[in-house]
Amino acid sequence: MKNIKLLATALFATVLFVSCSSDDDATPEIVNEEEIITTLTVTLLPTNGDTPVVLQTRDLDGDGPNAPVVTVSGNLTAGLSYNGSIVLLNETVDPAENITEEVEEEAEEHQFFFTTGGDLDVTTSYSNFDENGDELGTEFALTANTASTGTLTFTLRHEPVKPTTSLTDAGGETDIAATFTLTVE
Amino acid sequence: MRNYVLLALLLCSMLSISQNCDNTLSGTVIDLHDGSLLSGALLVVAGTEQAVQTDIDGNYTISNLCEGTYAIQVSHLYCLTKGFTVTVAGNTTKNFKLEHHLEELNQVTIAGKAYSDKTKTLFENAISKKELEQYSGGTLGDALNSLSGVSSLNTGNTVVKPLINGLHSSRVVIINNGVRMEDQEWGAEHAPNIDVNSAGKLTLIKGAGALQYSGDAVGGVIISEAAKVPVKDSLYGKTILTGASNGRGGSISSQLTKTFQNGWYGTVQGTVKRFGDFEAPDYVLSNTGTYERNLSASVGYNQFNYGFEAYYSLFKNEIGILTASHVGGAQDQIRAINSDRPLVINDFTYEILEPKQDVTHHLARIKGFKRFDNFGKVSLQYDFQKNNRLEFDIRRGTDSENASVDLDLTTHTLKLDVDTDLTENLNLKTGILARSQNNFADPSTGVRRLIPDYDTYNLGVYTIAGYQYNDDLFLEAGGRFDYTYMDVFKFYRTSFWESRNYDVLFPEIVVEEFDNQILTNPELSFSNASATLGATYNFNEEYKLFFNYALASRAPNASELFSEGLHHSASRIEYGDLQFNSEVGHKVTLTFQRENDVFGFSVNPYINTINNFIVIEPTDVQQTIRGNFQVWEYRQTNAQLLGVDIDANYKFAENFNFKHQFSLVKGYDRTRDEALINMPPASTKNEISYQHPTFHNLYVALQSEYVFRQNEYPNNNFEVFIPETETMELVDVSTPPDAYHLLNFNSSIDFNINKKSIATVGFRVTNLINTSYRNYLNRLRYYADDLGRNFLLNIKINY
Numbered sequence: 007m008k009n010i011k012l013l014a015t016a017l018f019a020t021v022l023f024v025s026c027s028s029d030d031d032a033t034p035e036i037v038n039e040e041e042i043i044t045t046l047t048v049t050l051l052p053t054n055g056d057t058p059v060v061l062q063t064r065d066l067d068g069d070g071p072n073a074p075v076v077t078v079s080g081n082l083t084a085g086l087s088y089n090g091s092i093v094l095l096n097e098t099v100d101p102a103e104n105i106t107e108e109v110e111e112e113a114e115e116h117q118f119f120f121t122t123g124g125d126l127d128v129t130t131s132y133s134n135f136d137e138n139g140d141e142l143g144t145e146f147a148l149t150a151n152t153a154s155t156g157t158l159t160f161t162l163r164h165e166p167v168k169p170t171t172s173l174t175d176a177g178g179e180t181d182i183a184a185t186f187t188l189t190v191e
Numbered sequence: 192m193r194n195y196v197l198l199a200l201l202l203c204s205m206l207s208i209s210q211n212c213d214n215t216l217s218g219t220v221i222d223l224h225d226g227s228l229l230s231g232a233l234l235v236v237a238g239t240e241q242a243v244q245t246d247i248d249g250n251y252t253i254s255n256l257c258e259g260t261y262a263i264q265v266s267h268l269y270c271l272t273k274g275f276t277v278t279v280a281g282n283t284t285k286n287f288k289l290e291h292h293l294e295e296l297n298q299v300t301i302a303g304k305a306y307s308d309k310t311k312t313l314f315e316n317a318i319s320k321k322e323l324e325q326y327s328g329g330t331l332g333d334a335l336n337s338l339s340g341v342s343s344l345n346t347g348n349t350v351v352k353p354l355i356n357g358l359h360s361s362r363v364v365i366i367n368n369g370v371r372m373e374d375q376e377w378g379a380e381h382a383p384n385i386d387v388n389s390a391g392k393l394t395l396i397k398g399a400g401a402l403q404y405s406g407d408a409v410g411g412v413i414i415s416e417a418a419k420v421p422v423k424d425s426l427y428g429k430t431i432l433t434g435a436s437n438g439r440g441g442s443i444s445s446q447l448t449k450t451f452q453n454g455w456y457g458t459v460q461g462t463v464k465r466f467g468d469f470e471a472p473d474y475v476l477s478n479t480g481t482y483e484r485n486l487s488a489s490v491g492y493n494q495f496n497y498g499f500e501a502y503y504s505l506f507k508n509e510i511g512i513l514t515a516s517h518v519g520g521a522q523d524q525i526r527a528i529n530s531d532r533p534l535v536i537n538d539f540t541y542e543i544l545e546p547k548q549d550v551t552h553h554l555a556r557i558k559g560f561k562r563f564d565n566f567g568k569v570s571l572q573y574d575f576q577k578n579n580r581l582e583f584d585i586r587r588g589t590d591s592e593n594a595s596v597d598l599d600l601t602t603h604t605l606k607l608d609v610d611t612d613l614t615e616n617l618n619l620k621t622g623i624l625a626r627s628q629n630n631f632a633d634p635s636t637g638v639r640r641l642i643p644d645y646d647t648y649n650l651g652v653y654t655i656a657g658y659q660y661n662d663d664l665f666l667e668a669g670g671r672f673d674y675t676y677m678d679v680f681k682f683y684r685t686s687f688w689e690s691r692n693y694d695v696l697f698p699e700i701v702v703e704e705f706d707n708q709i710l711t712n713p714e715l716s717f718s719n720a721s722a723t724l725g726a727t728y729n730f731n732e733e734y735k736l737f738f739n740y741a742l743a744s745r746a747p748n749a750s751e752l753f754s755e756g757l758h759h760s761a762s763r764i765e766y767g768d769l770q771f772n773s774e775v776g777h778k779v780t781l782t783f784q785r786e787n788d789v790f791g792f793s794v795n796p797y798i799n800t801i802n803n804f805i806v807i808e809p810t811d812v813q814q815t816i817r818g819n820f821q822v823w824e825y826r827q828t829n830a831q832l833l834g835v836d837i838d839a840n841y842k843f844a845e846n847f848n849f850k851h852q853f854s855l856v857k858g859y860d861r862t863r864d865e866a867l868i869n870m871p872p873a874s875t876k877n878e879i880s881y882q883h884p885t886f887h888n889l890y891v892a893l894q895s896e897y898v899f900r901q902n903e904y905p906n907n908n909f910e911v912f913i914p915e916t917e918t919m920e921l922v923d924v925s926t927p928p929d930a931y932h933l934l935n936f937n938s939s940i941d942f943n944i945n946k947k948s949i950a951t952v953g954f955r956v957t958n959l960i961n962t963s964y965r966n967y968l969n970r971l972r973y974y975a976d977d978l979g980r981n982f983l984l985n986i987k988i989n990y
Binding site: 033034035036037038039040041043044045046063065066067068069070071072073074098100105108109112121123124157159161164165172173174177179180181182183184185 | 517518519520522523526534535585586587590632634636637638639640643644680682684685686687690702703705706707708710712756757764813814815816817818819820912914915917
């Protein structure tokens with residue numbers, strides 16, 4: 007019995023010693039999300055050279071509890087055409103990473119969709135395409151028609167069906183869904 | 192061999208004191224398996240060397256025995272020699288059962304019987320080797336599913352996680368060859384890392400009563416044991432080939448054992464399993480293939496008084512996750528739920544693409560035991576486990592080949608157990624355990640750690656006393672104490688840290704603040720006490736009553752404490768809580784059993800009351816730039832689970848058998864007075880089988896499996912705005928699918944190849960009528976139907 011006790015004590019001491027000595031107290035390395043998109047900025051440049059309208063949604067904590075901050079710099083002008091461009095950023099890293107480039111490189115696997123809601127009277131059309139000639143939409147044209155108010159939603163789908171007729175049939179996985187309330191005056 | 196047994200038995204019988212020496216001992220020797228009478232069996236009484244043979248009807252009589260305890264060795268030409276201890280008091284009757292088949296040598300204990308007595312007051316369900324072999328191409332979870340009271344929490348059909356009486360994950364402890372599996376079992380989509388082919392026997396204990404293994408098995412314990420080897424010169428093995436139409440794949444598993452008369456033995460076993468995309472009745476379940484490779488080997492030396500064994504196993508499994516289940520936010524979820532068919536259906540392929548899991552589990556164990564005279568048996572075991580889990584998501588750009596989750600869990604355990612008989616009727620088991628564990632999350636994934644880096648240290652002690660009050664009543668009581676210390680390094684998002692008010696509650700654990708993250712060093716400790724109290728009463732040879740009360744206490748796991756972020760496979764954001772304390776369960780189990788070959792049954796009602804039960808439930812909808820996600824938060828509540836499991840068998844005609852199983856469990860959140868989520872619906876299995884032992888052991892069975900609809904569930908549905916239609920739409924994540932009925936066919940036949948080799952050919956059909964159904968406990972039920980018809984051919988050769 008005595009031997010057993012001794013044996014047990016010795017072995018447990020060994021385990022504790024081994025486990026403690028392997029402790030290397032180094033703090034782990036921080037992981038900054040590489041793929042997260044924190045910021046979507048849509049710049050609508052009027053063809054007449056007026057001040058651009060900028061739409062932005064920004065969610066610096068990504069999937070964290072804070073909701074995105076949505077801003078619209080101004081109203082659209084009835085009858086005016088705009089050249090739209092979309093920039094996607096990951097601002098959790100410094101300097102901020104431009105995700106638009108990745109999306110454009112993998113154009114065949116991505117597509118933006120523009121959905122109007124409410125009474126908003128605008129029309130959109132694609133200005134850039136992937137290698138197969140299918141729609142991409144990081145650049146687009148927008149025409150503000152009559153005075154109205156409503157929503158414009160930008161949806162980025164990863165691996166959608168291409169070419170597709172509508173967002174409903176596109177499938178794929180939603181990478182971005184950002185809705186802005188706009189007024190045409 | 193015989194000498195050793197005799198020697199051993201001699202030792203046991205030394206205590207017997209004899210006066211009255213004209214008693215007789217008589218009875219029969221029968222085959223354990225089919226009850227047939229064994230004639231010509233030789234019985235030798237240790238000490239006196241008296242020897243008798245059984246007559247043509249298997250009867251024997253030994254005369255001129257004194258009152259006291261004798262060791263008797265029984266041997267027979269086709270059976271393995273076995274020793275028995277018999278107490279002679281007056282003229283005594285005793286029947287001996289011998290094992291008739293070489294392949295069924297499992298009952299002969301090697302390395303002592305450290306794993307043969309689990310608990311005597313909790314009814315145990317076991318799956319024999321023969322039944323296990325049917326599941327050679329499947330998973331451990333599939334095999335366990337055949338027991339009453341066990342269902343499974345599935346992610347598709349390849350990630351099958353056992354649920355015991357409604358509980359799963361950290362609440363179910365799995366013991367593999369004496370080693371507690373430390374394989375990241377906390378995750379609902381993490382299947383046990385055990386090759387079903389490496390198990391010789393599976394035992395299920397529906398409670399925490401088996402304190403020698405753990406004190407935190409609030410749900411239950413699953414014990415997988417390797418086939419036992421005999422102490423004799425022999426070389427034997429088996430190969431099982433399985434082919435399945437669904438998944439268009441199969442498996443091959445081989446095992447070879449060499450044993451020596453002097454006690455040395457060695458076993459090697461390997462399995463390769465490969466399946467392509469599985470199919471529902473109407474479509475291919477794209478990206479559900481699996482590729483599993485396993486290897487195990489053991490070397491040991493076994494004598495009655497001492498022995499040791501070294502064991503190593505490698506389990507590696509690559510599992511595809513249904514492509515259609517990978518969805519973005521709530522908008523995608525609505526599309527998926529509202530569609531009858533999966534949103535992605537591709538042609539059949541063997542290729543496994545993202546999303547997928549790739550898990551590797553190493554287990555190495557050394558154990559030894561020694562018996563001491565007048566004391567008992569002392570066993571010492573060291574085990575090492577390393578579990579690596581890689582999860583690959585659909586990613587963008589240069590990251591697309593990188594894993595999103597890369598976790599390394601390393602565990603060392605040292606265990607000392609003592610098993611001693613204090614008196615003839617009082618047995619004491621006691622032991623001590625020390626464990627250290629390290630989790631390392633590789634930062635090169637470029638994705639924030641799902642589970643933080645941590646070190647855990649455990650120390651546990653237990654004592655179980657078993658008391659044979661008289662021939663009919665057995666009492667058992669035990670206690671266990673576990674201390675756990677966790678040293679964690681966790682990065683919190685600053686926004687989460689502040690939203691939980693942790694900046695006020697735990698400022699002292701902050702190590703460093705970064706732009707939008709905070710590094711913290713939580714140090715947690717938990718003390719858990721557990722206990723068991725039970726009794727078994729034999730009314731007569733047939734009727735038995737088991738009663739058991741078990742107190743189980745479980746420290747929260749890393750996932751419950753530290754989850755914080757988007758869980759892609761579930762399309763939801765999950766939050767843990769740093770402030771959780773231990774979950775404490777009280778389970779009362781009663782089993783009434785009738786053991787009878789013609790009509791036998793067991794009825795097993797139970798009630799499990801769990802304080803501080805940790806449950807994850809939806810609480811909110813969170814907006815992100817990717818759309819809306821449902822937020823699931825862990826919380827603690829008081830829960831109660833009530834249920835009953837019923838098994839019955841009725842031999843209604845010669846060679847015909849009817850088998851019935853029924854399981855019911857009801858789970859309630861007593862604090863909120865509502866149903867608990869993910870409780871298995873009631874189910875019943877009924878089987879008619881025909882067995883013809885004299886014609887190639889032909890076996891044919893038809894099984895009906897009916898699963899009711901779960902009518903009690905919490906309503907966690909939520910609404911989300913859909914820009915395309917400008918409407919708020921309901922995301923129905925709660926409503927359980929309809930009831931379903933499946934028919935399964937099973938058959939097998941034996942052929943003698945030569946004197947030593949038997950081939951068994953099995954043919955099975957599951958989901959015979961190709962029913963389309965969805966299972967409430969399948970996490971992918973929103974996206975696709977369950978498996979369609981499957982033809983399985985199984986060929987086993989024993990040599």
